[in-house]
Amino acid sequence: MSRRCDLTGKGVQSGHLVSHSNHKTKRRFLPNLCNVTLQSETLNRSVRLRVSANALKSVDHRGGLDGFLKKARDEELSPRALELKRQLVKAQAEAAPAA
Helix, strand or coil: CCCCCCCCCCCCCEEEEEEECEEEEEEECCCCCEEEEEEEECEEEEEEEEEEHHHHHHHHHCCCHHHHHHCCCHCCCHHHHHHHHHHHHHHHHHHHCCC
16 A cells, blocks of 8 residues: 555655764655545545545645545546546536536
8 A cells, every 4th residue: 555645645755864963864754644534525425535634634625525626636636536536527517407
């Protein structure tokens, strides 16, 4: 399982652990990933994703999973989230003429 957020694309970063004597050794900064279930109002179902805590704040700020996926760029989404976005756009297109 990769250490990458499904929504924002945030992944592992590398840097230095710096001691008191200024001795530098390599270290990894891991993203704060959480397994969450998010509800999609347009698709009328819940979706399990592995997202960072930062992405959860962004999803909340943009008004849920549907709002986040509408505003997100395709390059930063995982293949699974990109498929969700395609399903979302398709469902909204089908619902728009009926309304």
